Amino acid sequence: xxxxxESGGGLVQAGGSLRxxxxxxxxxxxxxxxxxxxxxxxxxxxxxxxxxxxxxxxSYAEFVKGRFTISRDNVKNTVYLQxxxxxxxxxxxxxxxxxxxGWGRGIIAYDYWGQGTQVTVSS
Numbered sequence: 001x002x003x004x005x006e007s008g009g010g011l012v013q014a015g016g017s018l019r020x021x022x023x024x025x026x027x028x029x030x031x032x033x034x035x036x037x038x039x040x041x042x043x044x045x046x047x048x049x050x051x052x053x054x055x056x057x058x059s060y061a062e063f064v065k066g067r068f069t070i071s072r073d074n075v076k077n078t079v080y081l082q083x084x085x086x087x088x089x090x091x092x093x094x095x096x097x098x099x100x101x102g103w104g105r106g107i108i109a110y111d112y113w114g115q116g117t118q119v120t121v122s123s
Contacts, residue, residue: 002026002112004096009117014088016121020081022096022114030054030074033103035110036081038092038119045095047105049081059105086121093118
């Protein structure tokens with residue numbers, strides 16, 4: 001089992017940047033595919049980005065391609081989401097998630113979730 005704790009959210013102006021971090025407990029972090037999801041008020045949770053166990057493969061939702069970058073540090077047991085050129089529509093609670101099998105964008109496949117961190121982008 002793994003526990004996930006997100007940090008780095010906050011209030012930023014449109015066009016600005018934030019870097020989210022997700023710290024994982026346990027010794028087997030490198031075995032988990034990791035992902036970031038987000039949920040805006042009144043909307044369903046949606047996929048943002050995913051990264052393979054080694055970090056060699058990544059996948060992004062179309063609406064963040066070229067703006068967001070997912071990465072991981074298997075020594076520090078941490079996954080990151082660098083968010084640049086933020087837009088007001090990026091406002092949401094961002095969740096980190098881990099899956100024990102494979103990696104990718106399917107929300108159902110994720111086994112563990114963090115509590116989320118609020119990102120608010122003002123105009």
